Amino acid sequence: MAGCEAAYQLSKRKIKVKLYEVKRVKKNPVQKLDSFAELVCSNSLRSNELTNAVGTLKEEMRLLDSFILSLAEKASVPAGGSLAVDRKIFSQLVTKELEKNEFIEIINQEFINIPKDEITIICSGPLTTESLQEELIKLMGSDDFYFYDAVAPIITKKSINMDIAYTKNRYDKGETKDYINCPMNEDEYNLFYKELINGEVAIGHLPGEAELKYFEGCMPVEAIAKRGIQTLVFGPMKPKGLNKPDGTRNHAVVQLRQDDANDELYNIAGFQTNLKWGEQKRIFSLIPGLEKANFIRYGVMHKNNFINTPKLLNNFLQLKSNNKIFFAGQIIGVEGYVESCVTGLIASLHVFKMINNKTLINPQSSSVTGALLNYIHNASQTNFQPMKANWGIVEDVTYSKPINKITKQEIQKTKSLMRSEKAINEIKEFIKEYKI
Ligand SMILES: Cc1cc2nc3c(=O)[nH]c(=O)nc-3n(C[C@H](O)[C@H](O)[C@H](O)COP(=O)(O)OP(=O)(O)OC[C@H]3O[C@@H](n4cnc5c(N)ncnc54)[C@H](O)[C@@H]3O)c2cc1C
Structure with missing residues (x-):
């Protein structure tokens, strides 16, 4: 997810990309398709409603011209207020677009050696191959590379x-x-x-x-x-x-x-x-x-490779010890298809700015994208756990209770819509400021 989004965004800005993918030569236990952006479990990209943080995140991604989201919408199947896709059609659409893209060279092999002087975005996901795991551990130490997700309720x-x-x-x-x-x-x-x-x-x-x-x-x-x-x-x-x-x-x-x-x-x-x-x-x-x-x-417990982002990465998804190495996707401690994808998008924007010697900026945490980035960069280094999009991490809004009687649900809905509006405005500002 994150890798496909990042590759496309860079190609759109006329940057040549080598996209490494191992699945055509060696699949992990949950992969079935030969094509990219495979949804390995649920076919849902969750809520589309603006009252919901992940629904608002999608609106932010539409504004940022997300490649993955636009194709997910093309491959959508009816799912009430949620965005669910036909996973095969979705994966084929993504693969076809990437394969015909003249700026993207697809390399069907395991990526193992991390170059020190070439800009690289590592988005090998929750089931990173063992050889790459070993390389990552060499780079950051075993204490800061996690194998299992252990989440408390x-x-x-x-x-x-x-x-x-x-x-x-x-x-x-x-x-x-x-x-x-x-x-x-x-x-x-x-x-x-x-x-x-x-x-x-x-x-x-x-x-x-x-x-x-x-x-x-x-x-x-x-x-x-x-x-x-x-x-x-x-x-x-x-x-x-x-x-x-x-x-x-x-x-x-x-x-x-x-x-x-x-x-x-x-x-x-x-x-x-x-x-x-x-x-x-x-x-x-x-x-x-x-x-x-x-x-x-x-609480859940499952295999999930992720790194200690608050300790290892700077605020722009770059390894503190080598700013040419970026990370994105589930491996940085976001959780979910949509969340992974948006971090691929942001990493690629930063790469583009870096190539052009521009100052890097992030959206503020009044947006869901900014809040996710803020969370992973500033969470506890000693007990870092992955995070999904939710209103709890987004900057709060000031809300004065009306005098007339109003139910708790109505208050909640009004607050969520206020947060959503603020989030979307923040992304519009970010687009202007970052000249996207
Ligand atoms: C079993 C399972 C079930 C899940 N179910 C859900 C769900 O229902 N809903 C949800 O929102 N999220 C779910 N997730 C989380 C899901 O993985 C992420 O949300 C999302 O796919 C992560 O995106 P990503 O781009 O970071 O990684 P991925 O989508 O996993 O992409 C990483 C890619 O890197 C490739 N790769 C790995 N190592 C190498 C290497 N060394 N060289 C080259 N290529 C490599 C892999 O083949 C893969 O294609 C699930 C995760 C797992 C493991």
């Missing part, structure tokens, strides 16, 4: 029962109270523990990977629990330094960490999990304070 702040949960940092460190804590007594813990270790686990994301080999740093919470009844109490559910506001000690505590700039979303800290989604809802709702938790993203 995210819930809305509004759905947390603050009559039970309380804000506090461990040992009251720091000036602000950043964590929300859900306390457990011994009986509550024992019940939770029993359900957790017996919870039904999802199979791996890749066919045939029922037994995933976990790295210690991203071990699922149920796998830690299976090591013994006390492991969680000494691990992610450690109660030390988290006594209740009245001073009472807890047997265990589940900590919730803010996940978005608008302080609307919280992730369950250290609760990366491979449990089935229904099981996550059932078992994690046993945590006191989370009885009515509204899960906006469930």
Whole structure:
């Protein structure tokens, strides 16, 4: 996705591109087609609605003349408010356009050696080949190249029962109270523990990977629990330094960490999990304070190569140690077809500007594109996790509640439309300023 978009955008600006693709000589376990831009799982590019962040992202991409999006629209199939495609037709359209393009030379082979003095965009995706993985590890070290995506569930702040949960940092460190804590007594813990270790686990994301080999740093919470009844109490559910506001000690505590700039979303800290989604809802709702938790993203565990972007890349998708090496797509820690594609588009604009000795700029984070870039560049270096397009990362809008009665949904919709309008205006500004 990202590679096709980037190649096309550069060719449109009359820059010659060598596009390396390995799939025609060696496919990964989920690829079936010989053609490019293969949607390996769902055929949906998700919402088209402007009230939705990914819908707004698509509008931003239309303004930026996205190649992939325009062909996805040509290959679309009816899907209500979403953009879904006939995956074969879509992939064929993309391949045909790239193959007939005189500025693009397609090289059907594995790309392994990363040149130091030629401008390169690496967008080898979540299933980068092993030889390239090794080269990347040589370039950046194994600590900053990840093999598995270990994502903890995210819930809305509004759905947390603050009559039970309380804000506090461990040992009251720091000036602000950043964590929300859900306390457990011994009986509550024992019940939770029993359900957790017996919870039904999802199979791996890749066919045939029922037994995933976990790295210690991203071990699922149920796998830690299976090591013994006390492991969680000494691990992610450690109660030390988290006594209740009245001073009472807890047997265990589940900590919730803010996940978005608008302080609307919280992730369950250290609760990366491979449990089935229904099981996550059932078992994690046993945590006191989370009885009515509204899960906006469930935890997942699957093979996903990505790099520690906040540590390794500068603000323009260039490797800090060599600005001729750009990265784009899922490998930089965005998640999803559309998100991957837009970063390919932005990387190619930066490459074009670099070739022309111009100053590089990004769209502001009031746009969804800018917000995604801002997130991956500024997220935690020690616990970096991939991100999808969502309003939580986009700069907030000022909204004054009308005097007349209005439902929560209406407020939400109005706010989303205001955000969307602001985002689209920001991209128009970016296009003017960057002279695209
Ligand atoms: C099993 C699975 C299911 C997924 N399901 C969904 C989903 O339903 N919806 C969604 O939005 N996202 C899904 N994703 C995420 C999805 O991969 C990305 O959203 C998107 O395809 C990433 O785009 P990309 O351009 O970064 O990588 P890709 O689209 O994967 O493209 C990378 C390309 O690089 C090639 N390549 C790899 N290594 C080399 C090399 N050394 N030399 C030359 N070529 C190489 C690959 O063959 C591939 O064609 C899924 C991912 C996986 C692994």
